[in-house]
Amino acid sequence: MRICVPTLGEKGLEDEVFWNFGLSPTFTFVELDSGDVSVVQGFKDGCDGSRITSEIIMNSDVSVVVCSGISAFAAERLMKFGISVYIGAKGKVRDAVEAFKAGRLLKLEKAACVHATAHDECAARRQEEHACFEKWRSK
Numbered sequence: 427m428r429i430c431v432p433t434l435g436e437k438g439l440e441d442e443v444f445w446n447f448g449l450s451p452t453f454t455f456v457e458l459d460s461g462d463v464s465v466v467q468g469f470k471d472g473c474d475g476s477r478i479t480s481e482i483i484m485n486s487d488v489s490v491v492v493c494s495g496i497s498a499f500a501a502e503r504l505m506k507f508g509i510s511v512y513i514g515a516k517g518k519v520r521d522a523v524e525a526f527k528a529g530r531l532l533k534l535e536k537a538a539c540v541h542a543t544a545h546d547e548c549a550a551r552r553q554e555e556h557a558c559f560e561k562w563r564s565k
Contacts, residue, residue, distance in 0.1 A: 427457075427458045427459065427489045427490065428455060428456070428457050428458070428486075428487055428488050428489055428490075429455070429456050429458065429488065429489065429490040429491070429492050429523065429526065430453050430454070430455050430456075430483050430486065430488045430490070430491050430492070431443055431453065431454045431455075431456065431491075431492050431493065431515065431519050431522050431523070432444040432446070432447045432450030432452075432453055432468070432491075432493050432494075433450060433451070433452045433453060433454045433465070433519060434450075434451060434452070435451065435452060436452055436465045438454060438463045438465060438519065439454075439456070439463055439518065439519045439520040439523070440518055440519070440520065441454055441465075441518065441519050442517070442518060442519075443492075443493070443494050443515045443516055443517060443518070443519060443521075443522050444493075444494070445494045445495055446493075446494070446495050446496070446497075447491065447493045447495065447496040447497070447500050448496070448497055448499075448500050449468070450468040451467070451468045452465050452466065452467055452468050453465065453466050453468060453482075453483070454519050455486065455488065456519065456523055458523075458527070463519075466482070466486075481503075483504065483509065484503070484504065484507045484509065488509055489508075489509065489510065490509065490510045490511075490512060490526070491504055491509055491510070491511050491512070492512045492515045492522050492523070492525075492526045492531060493511070493512070493513060493515055494513065494514070494515050494516055495513065496511060496513065496534075501534055505534070505536075510533060510534075511533070511534045512526055512531040512532065512533050512534070513531065513532050513534060514530070514531045514532050515531060
């Protein structure tokens with residue numbers, strides 16, 4: 427199983443988990459069976475970084491995204507293509523992988539914005555489907 431973790435830099439398992447999937451500077455891929463680790467640069471497209479980022483992840487043979495926060499738009503796109511999204515990761519990539527394997531992360535069952543402190547629209551609403559989800563769903 428191959429997982430993807432949004433990260434701050436290029437330190438592999440020792441890198442820090444980045445707070446937001448779509449704005450992540452890098453992504454660390456971990457192959458759980460072999461232990462292989464690779465890092466790719468993040469991609470941003472104005473305010474819609476999660477659109478391009480999710481497309482890269484969808485084409486990278488990833489089964490799971492393990493992250494701290496993610497927009498509803500990015501979560502929906504990943505889940506539509508069979509990629510499971512787990513939230514609540516923190517610390518180093520190594521910690522996030524261990525938390526995933528131990529079942530300590532929350533699996534999203536439906537798309538939701540889970541970084542409300544970073545999204546003014548979401549923080550203001552705090553409802554099941556946030557304004558940012560509706561905004562990006564139409565794109």
